Amino acid sequence: MTRVRRVCLAGQTTRASLPVHWVNRAVSVVGSLRFFLLLVLLLCPLLVLSTILPQGLHDFGVTEHGSRPVIRILSRAGLLDPIHSPWFLVPAALLCINLVICIGKRVRRFTAHPHMTPGADDSRDRVRLSALRSLPRFLTHLGVLILVSGVAIGGMAAFETTLELPHGETVPVAPLVPYRGLVDEGLLVRCDSFSVSHYESGLPREYRSDLTFFLNQEILHQGSVFVNHPISINGIRFIQAHYRLDHHAVITLAHDGQTRSFSAAPGQRLDVGPETTATVVRIVENVLSLGPAVQIEFRSPREQGSVWVFSRIEEILESYPELFEELPHLNPAMFEGSLFSLSGVEPHYTTGLIVAYDPGIPVVGAGAIVMLAGLFLTYLFPVRRARTSGAQIPVKGGDRP
Structure with a gap:
């Protein structure tokens, strides 16, 4: 009777350990370097594709360029806007999980073994292996995680719309913003003047808009917007995009x-x-x-x-x-x-402005700074080899004890 009970208990233990085994197996696979490289290989072509494709193709590409076979293929595959497609968001989410697992392993290793120092009676050279020397790699992984998180925040909360503002006219900004409370209802923008200069061939060289922003009938800000030099009001950027000449x-x-x-x-x-x-x-x-x-x-x-x-x-x-x-x-x-x-x-000129809001930009900037700090420390303290009794031990940092 006792033997039968032991067998039953062993079977229950085995069945109970099966889910834990598969969870550990999945965590090991998702957190591996090979899985990381696979995700990077999937994301890089999508980033290149999003750079090559014209802006606004998701909204106008099928109607204006529908005769092109490539556009039709991309439309059916859902890749007219690669950054906001599941083909990009799913690997990006898995990349975040991969980095979280990797960072968790390093934090756990640091808290479990803060340092390792061989004994004085050891015949090998004295080598101090400190977990702090893995800080550059930790910062690099953390920076990439923050950067990807910023991209995800921008993908979920960002918006972008087009405003065509004739010269001399004033329009409210609030109807252009899909989020309530982001801007005051009394925020207005007026195009005071528009100027354009041309090359000898007739092509436009530079065009700029002089804008005035009003809040409750009082001037809030005045400035000029031209290509690659936007104006930011309450986190909302007004970007010079195009212009139209009417008569x-x-x-x-x-x-x-x-x-x-x-x-x-x-x-x-x-x-x-x-x-x-x-x-x-x-x-x-x-x-x-x-x-x-x-x-x-x-x-x-x-x-x-x-x-x-x-x-x-x-x-x-x-x-x-x-x-x-x-x-x-x-x-x-x-x-x-x-x-x-x-x-x-x-x-009569009409200036075309892009009204954009992306709360993920500061997060991406912070992630880039952390990642660059990790890469800088990685190259500042490269891996070196310490020879001990015919063996080689990789050591981070310099030669100080």
């Missing part, structure tokens, strides 16, 4: 005895009168070498239609006296009681 038409309208002037963009409605509207449809800088012109759609209870208004209409009539008879839609007075005239076309 505004300076139109004068005489209607029912009243004369008014407008500076209008395409799609803008002109305030003509009750039940009467005039909408700018198109603005062209030069139509058939006849100068700038604007197309206006006119609607009133009596009539409606479309008219082209030229700024050099008098010169055109001198060359083509019968122009209005042959092409009545070029007559600026074709609508009864209304006369349009075009003074000119003015360039």
Whole structure:
């Protein structure tokens, strides 16, 4: 009876130790150097791919570049945004676990054996092996862990959106931010001026925006934003991304005895009168070498239609006296009681800003500093060999006892 009980107890012990054995086995595999190298080999191509791919391809790549086979393959594989894809996040999480296990082993080894000093009667050379000499490797692993954690924080909490701000206009910042409480509801931004310089070939060399930030109707900050020189407000960065050149038409309208002037963009409605509207449809800088012109759609209870208004209409009539008879839609007075005239076309810039927030940037910076400190100490105190009785023992640091 006793023998049977012993066998049963042994079987229970074996079954109970099986999960512990597999857990230890999994920890050993995940925390190994080979697993670390495998994860690095998986992450490096994704980092290279994220550098090569254009920004914003995740949102616009399929529609604008959908005909390219490579784009279709990347879209189906979920790699248009590699950094935020599971292909990157899963290995990055496993890399963090690998580093945590490695750091835990080193901390446990340090607390269990703070130092080792051979006895005085030993025939070998006296060698002091201190666990503190593993500090460079510990700092390197810890720095990589902090760096990857910063990337993970940025991947989960960061956001990026685009703001197109016409020259002279003011817009609120709060609607652009998806997190409540991150910015005050009274925060506004205004584009005071925009300037661009070009090379001789006509390509843009530098463009910058002069911005003013208001908080509750008071000036909070003023500064210039140009490429690679953003402005940061409450941790939110405003980055110069692009610009757009539009044209505004300076139109004068005489209607029912009243004369008014407008500076209008395409799609803008002109305030003509009750039940009467005039909408700018198109603005062209030069139509058939006849100068700038604007197309206006006119609607009133009596009539409606479309008219082209030229700024050099008098010169055109001198060359083509019968122009209005042959092409009545070029007559600026074709609508009864209304006369349009075009003074000119003015360039109007719209600056394109990226509004970005990434709380992981300070964490990444701290991790980079810790990692560089570990690498510096590693090269400052290289591994040396101490010869003892025909054997070689690796020793960290210098020759001091």
